[in-house]
Amino acid sequence: MTVLFVALGAAVGAPLRYLTGRAVQRLYRGHFPAGTLIVNVVGSFVLGLAAGGTAPTTGVFALVGTGFCGALSTYSTFGYETVRLLEQRLTRTAIAYAAVSVAAGLGAAAAGVAIGLTVWR
Template sequence: MNWLPVALGAMVGAPLRYLTDRAVQSRHDSLFPWGTFVVNVTGCLVLGLLTGAPAADPHLRLLLGTGLCGALTTYSTFSYETLRLTETGAGLYAAANAVASVAAGLGAAFAGVSLAQAVWA
């Protein structure tokens, strides 16, 4: 019955992604896709925390890691928004989005692992 925690996490993650994206983007008058950036970096942090927590319950990993983060984060939207920026002549924003998303995502994942290891060590 491993699909149940995944489904429950996804039921929270998908609307959370949409609502967070809209809330963040509405506060910025910019071409940069801040909403997608925030949900993706947040998902990386949560996955880092789960990865660094050695005693995390497998069902919690399915609920939060696969379900919540799987529905919260969005590589396809990141790719689409980067492509649209390029197509509309905002190549600098597209490059900044690609570089910042990868750097911030990796940084958040590493920070999450470090934080979890410090707490549970």
């Protein structure tokens, strides 16, 4: 049953990641990968909420945390886009992207955990 929860969450998270990333990049046409940044920060926040609000062994966590957030956020794209920026000699942009992504992701996850613990436990 847990595998089904993961699959269902991923079936929602993956298309949402794609559509959100495309919409943001359409609005922001610069070199900075804003679409990936946004989905990763949102995914970190939602994962924090799930972790703070449920036990990691529950079906809810499998659906939301592993399935939805796993498909919504993407470390591989973050890594690829950072390397691509470096290859284009946009070193400052690459460093800013990496720093903002890590700091915002950690901050969003911490905020999500704090809210999850306060609201649901």
